[in-house]
Amino acid sequence: xxxxxxxxxxxxxxxxxxxxxxxxxxxxxxxxxxxxxxxxxxxxxxxxxxxxxxxxxxxxxxxxxxxxxxxxxxxxxxxxxxxxxxxxxxxxxxxxxxxxxxxxxxxxxxxxxxx
Amino acid sequence: xxxxxxxxxxxxxxxxxxxxxxxxxxxxxxxxxxxxxxxxxxxxxxxxxxxxxxxxxxxxxxxxxxxxxxxxxxxxxxxxxxxxxxxxxxxxxxxxxxxxxxxxxxxxxxx
Numbered sequence: 001x002x003x004x005x006x007x008x009x010x011x012x013x014x015x016x017x018x019x020x021x022x023x024x025x026x027x028x029x030x031x032x033x034x035x036x037x038x039x040x041x042x043x044x045x046x047x048x049x050x051x052x053x054x055x056x057x058x059x060x061x062x063x064x065x066x067x068x069x070x071x072x073x074x075x076x077x078x079x080x081x082x083x084x085x086x087x088x089x090x091x092x093x094x095x096x097x098x099x100x101x102x103x104x105x106x107x108x109x110x111x112x113x114x115x
Numbered sequence: 116x117x118x119x120x121x122x123x124x125x126x127x128x129x130x131x132x133x134x135x136x137x138x139x140x141x142x143x144x145x146x147x148x149x150x151x152x153x154x155x156x157x158x159x160x161x162x163x164x165x166x167x168x169x170x171x172x173x174x175x176x177x178x179x180x181x182x183x184x185x186x187x188x189x190x191x192x193x194x195x196x197x198x199x200x201x202x203x204x205x206x207x208x209x210x211x212x213x214x215x216x217x218x219x220x221x222x223x224x225x226x
Binding site: 042043056101107 | 153160161200202208213214215216
């Protein structure tokens, strides 16, 4: 299995809602990532987990709360979002390499719309 | 990580080779050149990487100049499915998880 899966594919939520995005991989990768991509812009890194521990938080607002319950799963909990948070949220995974930086495998993304 | 410069867009005829340039004049000795692409409404896809030697895989070839200040991604026989945004990224040490995407090159393959 060489896929990263993400659910849901599309999500519409109000500013007072709480929702979660899910990501799963079964490639044995021990690094997992969340990226945010606004329309016509490149992806921007939000969080990195390495061995199920948060290793990078790119100064993301606390209304985004990541969670890595095990080595195959990555969640992004959303609460009190703003309309400007509407974007494509991408999950990725990679090996944790001791040599060169490992290539990342991306999921198809969740298209989030905040009303 | 060293910054990269790519042309914003380019067209290519179906069946012809597509040559995508990338400048990375501040690359350091331990930094690799990576290429990813993103087809519309999909996640980015890894294509190829290299350090200083030319590399080839089933998707593409990567030519890196001897001074390593620039590189070219070659899609040997472009198809309509190769229409995408192509990102050239320079990455350093193993624990540098950050993949910094620039604006990329929008490649349109025309029939």
